[in-house]
Amino acid sequence: MTQKTEEKILNAALKIFAKRGYSAATTKSIAQESGLSEFTLFRKFKTKENLFNMVLNQSLERMQGDLDSLLRDNAPKTQAEFLESFIRDMARFYQNHIESFSIFLNEDSSILEPTMTMYINNLTTYIDQHVKSDKIDPQTLVLTTTAFIYILTTEKYHGRSFVNYDEALENFIKSMNHIIKS
Template identity: 40%
Template sequence: MTGETEQKILEAALNLFAEKGYTGATTRVIAEEAGVSELTLFRKFKTKKNLFDTIISQNLEKMKKDLESILINKKFNSNGEFLETFIRNYVESVEENFEVFFLVINDGTGEFEQSLSEFFRESAEYIEKNIGNSNIDPEAFALTIAGFTYIICIEKHKGRTIFNQEEVIENFINNSIKCVQ
């Protein structure tokens, strides 16, 4: 199987898992959407669970690397500069990978709890390293940013426009800066 075929399967599976959930997305329909036979799907991924796990792990790793590429070894001149960079890039990363983020957040099995916990822990470490305010709990702040991001991304994903997203992000950044001063 070529990398192109594998990518088609991964994309079709991600869309169907996000739309129908793990149980509702069948390998037959995934294969049809990808334009391959079900046998081809199983030759590459062996099981539906392996396919699902591959999607989640690859995309969580991509999200992590996207944030790291912006934050690692970068010196920020102020808390405001860090928060604006961190929050905007966090929102962008979740928007670009919304289906995966949605699947992981809503996973009822607890299987991705460790990966999600690690993702939030690393976010908290970036906050602690760059803000250095002992009055701020970095873990609670990281979860606040994640919750905010999830809400605005789900609203956008569902096509609802109950607020101006850019304005809300700007106000959230400004409020966050005030909290750490």
């Protein structure tokens, strides 16, 4: 089986598992989404559980790579520029990985807790290195930012809009910068 075929199946599975959850997702719907046969899916992955685990592992690898890049590439001059860049980068990160987050947070996954602990700790260290303010606890800033962006991104992903995404993000950035400046 070619790499392209495997990639089609994994991308389709990510989409279906994120929308329906593991229990409600069927291999038939995944095959249809990928444009391939169910036989091809089973030939490569053997079981739905194997496919699900591959999706989780691939998602974690992609997320970790993107997070490493995000933490390495952000070097604005002022704290305000840093914070704005960090929040915008996190918003893009969540948008790029919302299907993965949906799976991790909605399924009973043994990899969730250590992964989230590492994720929060890495972001907290990063914030601690760049934001020097006695008014902001780095971990609280990380938890607040990630929770806020997760909620906004999830609502956008599901086509709901209790608030305007772009406007809410701008207001959040202004509020966080106001706290740092005060």
